[in-house]
Amino acid sequence: LKGDLTMLQTTICRLNGVECESPVVICNEQHRFIVAEQLRQLNKLTENIILEPAGRNTAPAIALAALAATRQHTDCDPLMLVLAADHAIANEGAFRDAVRSAMPYADAGKLVTFGIVPDLPETGYGYIRRGDFVPGATDAVAFEVAQFVEKPGLETAQAYVASGDYYWNSGMFLFRAGRYLEELKKFRPDILAACEQAMRGVDPDLDFIRVDEEAFLACPQESIDYAVMERTADAVVMPMDAGWSDVG
Template identity: 65%
Template sequence: MLLPVIMAGGTGSRLWPLSRELYPKQFICLHGQQSMLQETLNRLSGIDTQEPVVICNEDHRFLVAEQLRQINQLSKNIILEPAGRNTAPAIALAALHAIRQGDDPILLVLAADHVIEKKAAFHDAIRKAVSYAKKGSLVTFGIVPAGPETGYGYIQRGERLPGDGVSSPHKVLRFVEKPSLEVAEEYLLSGEYYWNSGMFMFRATRYLQELEKFRPDILQSCQLAVEGINHQGDFINIQAEHFIDCPDESVDYAVMEKTEDAVVVPLDAGWSDVGSWAALWDVNEKDENGNLLKGDTFLHNTQNCYINTDDQLVATVGVNNLVIVNTKDAVLVAEKDQVQDVKRIVEFLKGKCRSEYRRHRETYWPWGRCDLIVRTDRFNVNRITVKPGESLPLQMHYHRTEHWVILSGTAEVTIQDKIQLLTENQSTFIPIGAIHKLDNPGKIPLEMLEIQSGSYLGDDDFIEIN
């Protein structure tokens, strides 16, 4: 039975400002009705698989857990990476963990942020790949190219293997880097090349054998990391110090380009890695003027635009071929054919230590969410939503006071040794240094305003009391 291994890493730079380091594109609804991670898992329905394993950064653990819970796929199946070390080590973690569980499954390695429009064709390619993975091959899925794309790596096919016509699997002749336009056109005309999808299938032990042959240093680091593995709720934690020492390497470089047993299965299923705003415009339905619209918009004499707005009206007059993305704390306006340079904005924001590259104004937590409405040097105003039955931990602050104003629902507030129930239009004050806690004992979400005031308002002015 297949074990889906979903790679849910990523830093969120190419689809800024909607995607951020702490909220990258795989957690956003960009194509379809659910997030890209959820769409990836739902796409597997109809294939006989084990419960999936999701590999993500520790910073994203609560996002992953909540999104898996929403689609009934949460089952103590989230492997946390203390630091990103690319795909070769991540897959090794999944393989080693499965073997420690007493299994040697065939791994189906998928990225959490791809669009695949033709589910039946995707399933057909998986079924073809299984027979080769069972024989010990390391299978990759090559996307039948739709044009001379310069943003993808390519796979050149070699000897044809048993199959039916143009969809027959082939031995992999070589992997090639992203080409120039002229070279990409030559690849397309030859009919011998596929786009490199970054999706793979192989048996767990077979992958580890090849990793040991070509990159024993990566394997050793991962083996040491899983020796100290421990489970905390839905999360699988590994030894941070050993994994941090692991080399950063993709599975392509570490194994697939070196192994003599690589097989490529063609995939023509409406695939895209949605690597830019232009790519997202390509894969979604447009109106009669070629515009893709999300949110509150008014357009006049506007064609071929992508416009996405959170909650403010965006109006355009006499524009063409633009990307306009409006979030609560940033606005992007770009020519659609220059969106690859959005990463330069992220580089600038990082260099200036600005928060907009890393996080949205609204952040998500196990207990609910927090929307930073006003930020100044001396006070912040947050709108906090606490889910029914959830609570903020017992905590204290050294540099700030807090006022809590209840907008709706019921709050059970603990300040020092005093407990009180507050309801709509009631408020309380928390002095500097006071130990306090917030619970929602009700059946509906608790909505409240938090006014923070003090000489220092950094996120690290937070002491959790165990």
């Protein structure tokens, strides 16, 4: 908790000052009323909670949100900012600046991941090795993703930090919903097909979007990193120095 806010509420309020719509929240069926009440307290409850009958990792969860976004916005390919509800960020202004700086890259079709500038050789996080500089429409600094690497040992982590070429893998992303679905179709069509089938069987229920349980349970489990980000040619890492930590 931060003050009187839960971590979910803090995550949503962190976007104050960034032009965006009410969030789409993906949660387990068992947590639906807790989540709905937290959104209601922020005046952000707009039939925007997607219920997963069971967890299938991040690639399918983000696919459900992307499919919902493209259904809602038939006239454009909306930008999606993907955030976890269990992150702590000390410098919220720096966070918002990084999000704004990433927008031109996502507008241009890139899949942006936010890399945390490391201040110590942390062995509990995965890392992203940056590649060549990617020029953008502004003075923003972003790089091609050269490699995603698993949680390292201490000596390796020390070498990563000393090199200046590595960032912590935050698990935060920005891209157009349709671009994510295109890349998912290219690399994991089985995941996309299962999610499309689950969304075809949606049962609207008050403020909840209840997907087809049988279809979603048949979906393979996979992270967005393995399913898309490590495979796409359009991955870009945007450095973020905002006092970030993964509480969860």
